[in-house]
Amino acid sequence: MTLPHREADVTLPKPARKDPHVDLEKLDAAADLMAINMGPQHPSTHGVMRIKLWLDGEMIVKAVPYCGYLHRGVEKLCERLTVVQLTPIVDKHDYVSPMTNEQALNIAFERMLGLEVPRRARYMRTIIAEIQRIASHLLWLGTFTLDIGGTIGGGASLMMYTFREREAILDVFEMLTGARFHYNTHTVGGQRHDVPVGWPAAVKKMIDAVDAHMPEYEQQCYGNDVLVLRTKGVGVIDRELALELGLSGPNLRASGVDLDLRRDEPFSAYDEIKVNVAVATDGDVYARFDVRMREMHESIRIVRELIDSIPEGPICSQKPVKVPFAVKLPAGRQFYTAIETPRGELGTYVIGGGAEKGAAPYRLKFRPPSLHAMSALPYALVGHTVPDVVAILGSLDPILGEVDR
Amino acid sequence: MAVDESERNFEHPLYHYWENMPGGGIGMTSLDRLLMHSARHSLWFFPMATSCCAIEFMTAAASRVDMDQVGTIIRPTPRHCDVMVVAGTITVKMAPRVKKLWDQMPEPKWGIAMGSCAICGDFYRDIYSVVPGVDTIIPIDVYIPGCPPNADQVMVGLQRLQEKIAAQLAGKTIDKDPRPPNMIYPAIGTHGDARQTEATATGQLEASRNLGYGGQEHRVPVAPPKPPAGDAT
Amino acid sequence: MMSPLPAPVRAALAARWPEVFPAEGDLDPNGPLVPADSHYDLAALLKEHGYLLYVTVVATHFPTPEGDTFEVATVLRNPSTGKAFWWRCKLGADPVIATLFPLFAGADWQEREQFDLVGVRFAGHPDLRRLMLPEDWEGHPLRKSYAIDTPHAPWR
Numbered sequence: 131m132t133l134p135h136r137e138a139d140v141t142l143p144k145p146a147r148k149d150p151h152v153d154l155e156k157l158d159a160a161a162d163l164m165a166i167n168m169g170p171q172h173p174s175t176h177g178v179m180r181i182k183l184w185l186d187g188e189m190i191v192k193a194v195p196y197c198g199y200l201h202r203g204v205e206k207l208c209e210r211l212t213v214v215q216l217t218p219i220v221d222k223h224d225y226v227s228p229m230t231n232e233q234a235l236n237i238a239f240e241r242m243l244g245l246e247v248p249r250r251a252r253y254m255r256t257i258i259a260e261i262q263r264i265a266s267h268l269l270w271l272g273t274f275t276l277d278i279g280g281t282i283g284g285g286a287s288l289m290m291y292t293f294r295e296r297e298a299i300l301d302v303f304e305m306l307t308g309a310r311f312h313y314n315t316h317t318v319g320g321q322r323h324d325v326p327v328g329w330p331a332a333v334k335k336m337i338d339a340v341d342a343h344m345p346e347y348e349q350q351c352y353g354n355d356v357l358v359l360r361t362k363g364v365g366v367i368d369r370e371l372a373l374e375l376g377l378s379g380p381n382l383r384a385s386g387v388d389l390d391l392r393r394d395e396p397f398s399a400y401d402e403i404k405v406n407v408a409v410a411t412d413g414d415v416y417a418r419f420d421v422r423m424r425e426m427h428e429s430i431r432i433v434r435e436l437i438d439s440i441p442e443g444p445i446c447s448q449k450p451v452k453v454p455f456a457v458k459l460p461a462g463r464q465f466y467t468a469i470e471t472p473r474g475e476l477g478t479y480v481i482g483g484g485a486e487k488g489a490a491p492y493r494l495k496f497r498p499p500s501l502h503a504m505s506a507l508p509y510a511l512v513g514h515t516v517p518d519v520v521a522i523l524g525s526l527d528p529i530l531g532e533v534d535r
Numbered sequence: 536m537a538v539d540e541s542e543r544n545f546e547h548p549l550y551h552y553w554e555n556m557p558g559g560g561i562g563m564t565s566l567d568r569l570l571m572h573s574a575r576h577s578l579w580f581f582p583m584a585t586s587c588c589a590i591e592f593m594t595a596a597a598s599r600v601d602m603d604q605v606g607t608i609i610r611p612t613p614r615h616c617d618v619m620v621v622a623g624t625i626t627v628k629m630a631p632r633v634k635k636l637w638d639q640m641p642e643p644k645w646g647i648a649m650g651s652c653a654i655c656g657d658f659y660r661d662i663y664s665v666v667p668g669v670d671t672i673i674p675i676d677v678y679i680p681g682c683p684p685n686a687d688q689v690m691v692g693l694q695r696l697q698e699k700i701a702a703q704l705a706g707k708t709i710d711k712d713p714r715p716p717n718m719i720y721p722a723i724g725t726h727g728d729a730r731q732t733e734a735t736a737t738g739q740l741e742a743s744r745n746l747g748y749g750g751q752e753h754r755v756p757v758a759p760p761k762p763p764a765g766d767a768t
Numbered sequence: 769m770m771s772p773l774p775a776p777v778r779a780a781l782a783a784r785w786p787e788v789f790p791a792e793g794d795l796d797p798n799g800p801l802v803p804a805d806s807h808y809d810l811a812a813l814l815k816e817h818g819y820l821l822y823v824t825v826v827a828t829h830f831p832t833p834e835g836d837t838f839e840v841a842t843v844l845r846n847p848s849t850g851k852a853f854w855w856r857c858k859l860g861a862d863p864v865i866a867t868l869f870p871l872f873a874g875a876d877w878q879e880r881e882q883f884d885l886v887g888v889r890f891a892g893h894p895d896l897r898r899l900m901l902p903e904d905w906e907g908h909p910l911r912k913s914y915a916i917d918t919p920h921a922p923w924r
């Protein structure tokens with residue numbers, strides 16, 4: 131398939147690193163800076179966050195983001211719940227892809243305790259994660275194009291289309307788990323819900339529908355001058371800065387770093403399949419957009435490859451959990467591990483041996499990819515105008531539930 | 536009783552203009568009925584969308600469920616809107632903003648609490664930074680329980696609100712909807728409730744008014760850590 | 769997961785901190801315990817050896833009968849191999865540790881978060897403010913001595 135893809139007409143010199151803590155007094159005194167405030171209730175901030183911008187004319191000279199408007203203190207809550215009770219809690223972090231949150235947490239406990247996961251459960255996890263990636267990227271695409279208002283036919287039209295496909299995906303998940311949104315289907319050692327009759331066929335039907343509509347989206351985005359002009363060369367994050375900031379996932383790959391934990395630290399069934407990693411080098415909004423679009427194709431391919439070969443067997447290596455104290459973490463053990471979610475490296479740092487006789491973690495720290503993405507804003511916004519703020523913010527795709535926890 | 540529910544004004548603002556116009560007294564009642572009728576069928580929503588429930592609220596507005604079919608429009612500014620939908624957890628840092636945005640909405644206005652977090656704080660209600668229910672801050676007319684409520688449940692809640700408006704239209708007095716069962720009563724009392732003290736209500740109002748633009752100092756010197764507060768958990 | 773360090777890195781570390789990183793054998797699976805004053809130097813050395821991706825920093829409060837202690841764990845990742853490495857530093861009742869901001873720009877927000885929630889201070893940080901909680905908040909919630917349901921008038 132050939133895409134109506136346009137090469138860069140604009141080439142910008144590589145910008146020097148901006149100082150995010152620049153002292154306002156040191157800036158040009160005659161410039162007469164104006165400060166404006168975006169948020170915390172702003173329609174295009176994907177949740178509740180606030181950015182304070184200082185403008186010289188139309189150009190941003192300093193940006194200070196504030197977060198924490200959704201700080202729900204989950205890490206404190208986790209210290210008094212047991213390992214088995216935690217899965218439904220972490221669903222609510224990255225609420226655009228709840229499945230991968232559960233997966234990250236349970237893989238962390240499994241790796242820490244050295245538990246085996248049956249092959250059937252690993253296949254199911256991989257399929258679920260890839261479908262979730264498509265759903266998450268679809269929602270991102272809808273809101274991103276809504277924010278920059280540049281798709282053919284106005285801003286909201288593409289969002290309506292992507293939500294149509296996302297609904298189909300939620301139906302597939304509802305068939306599997308009975309819930310539309312917060313699933314609670316992963317558990318330590320495997321899965322809670324087995325594949326229902328007819329599920330693979332439903333998944334294939336859904337995947338075919340998404341695949342059939344992908345060229346539509348591509349045509350509406352790549353073939354649209356407004357979108358391309360508003361995104362090329364905007365919000366550049368170079369390779370070194372991206373690494374230093376700890377960006378991950380599509381944001382990091384758009385800056386030219388070929389790192390994907392699905393391939394480099396394989397979890398679930400990713401060690402049995404080949405993952406083609408989408409990388410771009412420009413590091414601008416367009417590159418991040420492009421990487422996500424290509425990732426959707428790759429996810430479609432992986433689901434198609436795996437859905438017919440789900441092996442038979444048990445779905446959980448542990449006995450079905452009756453009491454919440456069934457799994458205990460060794461006291462004093464400290465462990466970090468991470469998986470690749472649609473937003474990047476979602477890590478979990480666990481210290482074992484907490485309350486409830488060791489069934490609760492002593493300390494649980496999540497490494498949210500969105501928080502790192504947001505910390506790029508003071509660097510990426512400087513030098514651009516206010517309308518670019520929503521484009522840059524949308525392209526970084528932070529989810530505030532995960533930023534603030 | 537600190538905050539009086541009866542101080543809420545459900546009369547349409549145009550009503551007063553009409554009343555003061557020469558000869559305006561004629562047909563006033565029917566005009567009011569007309570205005571309330573149109574308000575009922577063209578509710579403009581202000582999404583106070585903070586977390587996961589907001590995504591389901593977007594779904595309700597998007598292609599499959601399509602709230603637009605009953606004449607709702609989602610507007611991102613409080614000054615255009617009739618209904619505030621609180622979708623998601625409200626934290627201590629966000630609460631004064633919610634109060635302020637509610638106060639900025641013109642009368643008549645209604646509040647919907649969507650999801651258990653907005654109703655009672657859900658499983659976060661014990662946590663130091665979470666407000667145990669948004670009805671401790673603003674009056675709420677309709678509760679939509681669920682975590683999150685399905686998009687079609689949102690439509691059910693919308694119908695419930697329209698019923699209440701219709702009852703107002705017919706001149707009936709309507710009782711306040713109670714919180715759904717099992718959603719624990721907060722220590723500080725709900726808005727308009729006898730348990731909410733004067734100090735709480737005025738404190739909330741003050742805090743929402745003092746959200747000055749320059750309120751947050753950009754650079755604060757680091758104080759040495761304070762001695763730990765409270766007992767051991 | 770803690771994966772074995774590549775041989776050149778291991779040799780460089782062993783030359784510098786022989787008691788923490790012996791030339792042979794496995795490292796502590798919980799993360800090697802490094803003296804707090806070597807924190808910055810270790811991060812700089814690892815960065816030179818390809819650990820370019822800043823992953824996270826975790827501060828933890830351990831109350832003991834003798835007084836409070838803290839641990840700060842830092843995780844870095846090598847983007848060319850994809851492998852992560854972390855180490856820990858022990859701190860006393862007045863927890864102060866060097867910031868990694870000059871090496872890794874991402875340390876800015878991560879360290880602010882740990883300062884906010886746990887109360888570990890990072891010496892040399894350019895902008896150490898609270899990140900999550902309002903700036904007039906009292907106490908550090910992730911300390912074990914902080915009650916989870918601490919009221920906060922007039923909101924809860």
Ligand code: SF4
Pocket residue numbers: 222586587588589622623624649650651652653657681682683684
């Ligand atoms: S009720 Fe559930 S879905 Fe809604 S905001 Fe709370 S946790 Fe999220």
